[in-house]
Each structure stands twice: as C-alpha cells, then as structure tokens.
Amino acid sequence: MKRRDFCAITSVAALGSLFGSQAHADKTSEERPLNSSQLQTGNGEWSYHVVSNWGQLPEGKVFGGTHGGIATDKAGLLYVSTQSATGVLVYDRDGKLLKTIANEYPEVHSLKYADENNEEYFYVTVQKGTPKENWLFVKMKTDGTVVQKITAPPEAGFHTPNEWRLTAAVPGPDGSIYIANGYGDSRIFKFDKAGNYQAAYSGKGSADGMCNCSHGLAVDLRYGQPLLLVCDRENRRLSHYDFDGKFVSNVTLHLRRPCQVSFWGDYAVVSELEGRVTILDKDNVPVAFLGDNPHHDQWANYKLLPGDIALANFSAAHGCHIDQDANIYVSDWNQSGRVTKLERVKA
Secondary structure, eight states: OOHHHHHHHHHHHHHHHHHHHHHHHTSOTTTSOSOGGGOEEEETTEEEEEETTTTOOOTTOOOSOOOSOEEEOTTOOEEEEOBSTTOEEEEOTTOOEEEEEOTTOSEEEEEEEEEETTEEEEEEEEEEOSTTOOSEEEEEETTSOEEEEEOOOGGGTOSSTTOSOOOEEEEOTTSOEEEEOTTTTOEEEEEOTTOOEEEEEEOBSSSTTOBSOEEEEEEEOSSSSOEEEEEEGGGTEEEEEOTTSOEEEEEEOSOSOEEEEEEETTEEEEEETTTEEEEEOTTOOEEEEESOOSOGGGTTOTTOOGGGSOTTOOSSEEEEEEOTTSOEEEEEOSSSOEEEEEEEOOO
C-alpha cells in the first residue's frame, strides 16, 4: 500500500472514531458518563481511552494555563509545568498530586528529562521566574534544586540577560546544551556542559535550515546518527539538524503548528497547537491522529475554558509525553489549563 493511501485510510479511521466520541462529549456535564474510558480516540494499534479527569488539583487550586511541558522520571512520576504559582506539579501514574516543585518559576515552558551518570535532571526553559530572573535556562534536580542557569548570551548579540525568548532546551549526546529562541529570532544556541556559549544556528525564515518559531527540541535516536529534531511551528514542519548545527532535512510537512515531541521506540508523538496529536512512524509518516478537533474555531484558542472543549478533543495541544506503556499525556493551552491522559487500549 502506498504511504499516501495509507495516510488517507488512517485519517478516515481516526475521524470516524473521534466523531463517535464527540457524540458523548457534546452532552452536558450531567449527562456525561462518569467512566470517561467510554470515550475513545485514535485508530488501530494506536487506539486510546480518554481519562479526562486525570491530574485534578485540590479544591481552590488552578493550573493557570498549561502552557508548558510534561516529563517523567526513573520512578515513573509525571511532572507537568503550568502558568501559575503551582510551579511544576508532580503526580503518580494514577494522577494523584504528590507535591509541587520549582514554585519560584511559575511559567516553565518546557521540561526535558536527562539521566546523567545515574543522576536525574530536568532541562528547563523559564519564561516568568523570580522578580529578578525571567527568560532563562535552568537545569534542576527532580526535587527542584537548581544546579545551573544560563541567561541570554551577549556573544550572540543580546544586551540584557532576559532579552531572548527561549522556548526549549535539550542536552546533546556529548553533554552540550542546545537552547531554542523560538519566541524571538528562532535561532538555536549551543553551549558547552558548563554553560559557556559556543555557537548559534538557524534563524528566522522559511527556507530550508531556517525556522519560524523553533518551538520544541528533541534528541532523535531513531537512526544511526543522533539528530536534533526541531518543531518549526509556524512553518508547520519538523526538521533535522546535526549537533554541529548543520541542516539535514525537513522530515514532516503540513502539520498543525507542532509544539513538542516525545518518542516511544521508533515512533514520535507530536502535539499540535491546532487541536490534534499526531503519531509518526520511523519514516515520519502519520499513522494515527488523536483528539482531532473538528471545531476549527477552537484551534489555538486560549480564551476557551476546559468545559468548552469536548473530552475526546484537544483545542491547543502544547505539551506531550508518552510513557513506557505507550500511554500519552497532553496539556492543552487555554486560560485555566487542562491535562488529559490517553490510556492505550490493550490488544
């Protein structure tokens, strides 16, 4: 079967599943079944039950907008960043809130987990921090202890520490640190493991090797050579670079403003700001669409409240993470925040 035909078939299957779940989701809250696992999205081996009440906060607490990332540690705990004084929320797998960390950084935009010689860390980009610190990179332990900070490098033309608008950070294979200025000039900066500035790559544009909002970064290990995968959001594509900053190729086009990527074996989970999560295979061909929202007026609509969005749909999928059991966690960008767990349907 040709890839184009296969993609068409999976798209139809996904939409059929989603419209089926929409009939449930459009009911009023009083009519909705208490067992949210009756709602389903995806297709084939990528079929999921929607666990929409996962990660609820105690009464009186709000997410304040889940404009962030999701990651897990070695113990399987889930970390969800928010836009509020709650900082980074720490949950068990069942969605029970255990604690919060990094409360001094109320707007953490991205989280990337790293195991370095059996020491666990998160590589974090901060938008709003303390009164003196905004727009900075932070490396922290899983308890929130900060071990490293990087501010906008003057060597790259910045004049003040908070002048860049960074969106993502990852450690490279040799320990170098790569930081994307996605909300700024779309350049990608390389620092050594000590935080010393090394180089700048890419920049604002639509040509190959350029980005229009280098929103998300990930280390792609699915091939013989590790590659830097960039979510080039406003160019609606994913691109590969090597770790010397050389552009390799655009690997997936015509996405719905991709934000972040999480890997499961040879598959990549991509959260898209325009109401969808897409699963790509090793050839970066879509094999499933999750939470595909048919209401275009809800795409990337921050003004929505979670109750406005059908339980089986996303409005603005921002953060995503797939765990070892292929369950997927997604944070929607809206004014009060929403986190959804998608539980994989067992064959």
